[in-house]
Amino acid sequence: xxxxxxxxxxxxxxxxxxxxxxxxxxxxxxxxxxxxxxxxxxxxxxxxxxxxxxxxxxxxxxxxxxxxxxxxxxxxxxxxxxxxxxxxxxxxxxxxxxxxxxxxxxxxxxxxxxxxxxxxxxxxxxxxxxxxxxxxxxxxxxxxxxxxxxxxxxxxxxxxxxxxxxxxxxxxxxxxxxxxxxxxxxxxxxxxxxxxxxxxxxxxxxxxxxxxxxxxxxxxxxxxxxxxxxxxxxxxxxxxxxxxx
Amino acid sequence: xxxxxxxxxxxxxxxxxxxxxxxxxxxxxxxxxxxxxxxxxxxxxxxxxxxxxxxxxxxxxxxxxxxxxxxxxxxxxxxxxxxxxxxxxxxxxxxxxxxxxxxxxxxxxxxxxxxxxxxxxxxxxxxxxxxxxxxxxxxxxxxxxxxxxxxxxxxxxxxxxxxxxxxxxxxxxxxxxxxxxxxxxxxxxxxxxxxxxxxxxxxxxxxxxxxxxxxxxxxxxxxxxxxxxxxxxxxxxxxxxxxxx
Numbered sequence: 182x183x184x185x186x187x188x189x190x191x192x193x194x195x196x197x198x199x200x201x202x203x204x205x206x207x208x209x210x211x212x213x214x215x216x217x218x219x220x221x222x223x224x225x226x227x228x229x230x231x232x233x234x235x236x237x238x239x240x241x242x243x244x245x246x247x248x249x250x251x252x253x254x255x256x257x258x259x260x261x262x263x264x265x266x267x268x269x270x271x272x273x274x275x276x277x278x279x280x281x282x283x284x285x286x287x288x289x290x291x292x293x294x295x296x297x298x299x300x301x302x303x304x305x306x307x308x309x310x311x312x313x314x315x316x317x318x319x320x321x322x323x324x325x326x327x328x329x330x331x332x333x334x335x336x337x338x339x340x341x342x343x344x345x346x347x348x349x350x351x352x353x354x355x356x357x358x359x360x361x362x363x364x365x366x367x368x369x370x371x372x373x374x375x376x377x378x379x380x381x382x383x384x385x386x387x388x389x390x391x392x393x394x395x396x397x398x399x400x401x402x403x404x405x406x407x408x409x410x411x412x413x414x415x416x417x418x419x420x421x422x423x424x425x426x
Numbered sequence: 427x428x429x430x431x432x433x434x435x436x437x438x439x440x441x442x443x444x445x446x447x448x449x450x451x452x453x454x455x456x457x458x459x460x461x462x463x464x465x466x467x468x469x470x471x472x473x474x475x476x477x478x479x480x481x482x483x484x485x486x487x488x489x490x491x492x493x494x495x496x497x498x499x500x501x502x503x504x505x506x507x508x509x510x511x512x513x514x515x516x517x518x519x520x521x522x523x524x525x526x527x528x529x530x531x532x533x534x535x536x537x538x539x540x541x542x543x544x545x546x547x548x549x550x551x552x553x554x555x556x557x558x559x560x561x562x563x564x565x566x567x568x569x570x571x572x573x574x575x576x577x578x579x580x581x582x583x584x585x586x587x588x589x590x591x592x593x594x595x596x597x598x599x600x601x602x603x604x605x606x607x608x609x610x611x612x613x614x615x616x617x618x619x620x621x622x623x624x625x626x627x628x629x630x631x632x633x634x635x636x637x638x639x640x641x642x643x644x645x646x647x648x649x650x651x652x653x654x655x656x657x658x659x660x661x662x663x664x665x666x667x668x669x670x671x
Binding site (some may be wrong): 193194195200201202331332333334335337338340359360361362364365368369372373383384385386388402 | 438439441442445446490528576577578579580581582585604605606607609610613614617628630631633
C-alpha cells in the first residue's frame with residue numbers, strides 16, 4: 182500500500198448505497214452487467230456521441246418527441262415507443278454514430294441517479310474492465326462500485342464484476358480495502374473467473390434473459406476488455422473520457 | 427428435489443428484506459453471528475426460560491424497572507443500565523437459569539422485528555446449525571435466511587452462516603433454490619469452511635470486535651453444533667422449541 186492509497190468499497194444494491202462508509206467525494210462506478218452498463222460501453226464504442234440517462238419513461242418520451250433516439254427497457258423488454266431496447270447488440274449499428282441516445286432501464290439508470298450525488302460517476306462492465314481500472318487509478322480518489330442489482334436485490338453478475346474490478350485495482354497496490362462486500366466479491370470472482378460463462382449459468386438473471394430469448398448477449402457481456410471506452414457522466418450526459426488525461 | 431420441495435432464499439440486509447421474492451407465509455431465520463443470534467442460542471442453552479427482544483433502549487429500560495434482566499448493546503458495547511452485553515459468554519452463568527431476558531442489540535433485534543411480519547421467526551447461528559436445519563426441514567415451508575448485517579450493510583460472517591445453512595437444507599433434497607444471494611453464500615461458505623477462523627480474519631466486524639477487546643467470542647461463535655436449542659419467536663418471547671414436534 183503506497184502512502185497515497187485510496188480505498189475501494191463495494192455496494193451490492195442501490196438500496197444500501199446510503200449506508201456506504203466512504204466519506205466525501207469519490208468515484209462511483211455503476212455496473213449493470215446484464216445489460217445497461219455493457220450496452221452503454223457498446224454504444225460509445227460504436228461511435229455514439231453521448232448517452233443521456235433518464236429515470237422515467239415519461240422523460241424518455243418527451244425527449245423522443247424532441248427528435249432524440251431513445252433506448253428504453255422495463256423488466257428486460259424493449260418499451261414500445263423506443264428505438265432500442267437494452268441489448269448491447271442494439272447499439273452496434275450505424276444508426277448510433279454521432280448521436281445522443283436517451284437511455285432508461287429497470288435498474289441501471291436509477292443507480293446512476295443515486296451515484297451522481299456522491300461524485301464522479303463512471304460506467305463499468307467486463308468489456309471495459311482494464312481501461313476503466315487504469316483510469317480510476319489515475320484519479321487518486323476513493324472508489325465505490327455500485328451494483329444496479331435486479332429490483333434492488335443482490336445479483337451474481339454485478340457482484341462478479343465488483344470482484345474483477347477490485348482485484349484489478351488492488352493489484353498495483355494503489356488501493357486499500359476494508360469492506361466485507363469487496364472481500365466477498367473478490368472471493369466470488371476467484372471461484373468464477375476460471376470459467377465465467379459456466380459459473381453464471383446459475384445466476385437468476387441469466388435464467389430471466391433465457392426466458393425472454395435475450396441470453397445471446399452472455400458471451401459478449403462476459404468477455405474482458407473488448408473496448409477502450411471509459412464512460413463518465415458529465416452534467417446530463419455520459420461520454421467517453423478515455424482520451425482525456 | 428422432491429415433490430414437496432420448499433424454497434430457500436437469502437437476504438443480506440434488513441434493508442433488502444422487503445424485496446424478497448418468497449411469497450406468503452414462511453420461516454424467517456434471523457442470523458447475527460457476531461453476536462446476537464449466537465448469544466440467544468447460548469442463553470437458552472444455559473437454561474434461560476425465554477428471551478424478549480425489544481427494538482429500543484427505552485423499552486428495555488422500562489422492563490428493567492419492572493424487575494426483568496436486560497441484555498443491551500449498542501455499537502458493540504454493553505449499555506450502562508444493562509445486566510449483560512451481547513457476548514454469548516455473558517449468558518453462561520447461573521444468573522440466567524429460568525429467567526426471562528430482555529434483549530436489544532444494534533442489528534439483531536431490529537431484524538427480528540422485521541422478520542416477524544412474514545411468518546415464523548427462528549434464530550440461527552453456527553452453534554445450532556444442524557438442529558435448526560433439521561427443525562426447518564420438518565416444517566415443510568419456504569425459508570428465508572435474513573442477515574442482521576452491520577448497520578444495514580452486508581457482512582461476511584452472516585453471509586457464511588447463510589451458506590452453511592443453505593448447504594445443509596439442500597443436502598437432503600427437500601429444498602429448491604433460485605436466489606443469487608443463496609448461490610453467492612454457498613460459494614463463500616465453500617471457500618471459508620476449510621478454515622473458518624482464518625477466513626473470518628478479514629471480516630470488518632472481526633476487526634471491530636478486536637478494537638473493543640471483544641474478539642474472544644470468535645472460537646465459540648464459529649464452532650458448529652455446540653447446542654441443540656432451536657430458538658423460535660412466539661408472541662413476545664423467543665423460546666427453545668427443540669423438544670416440541
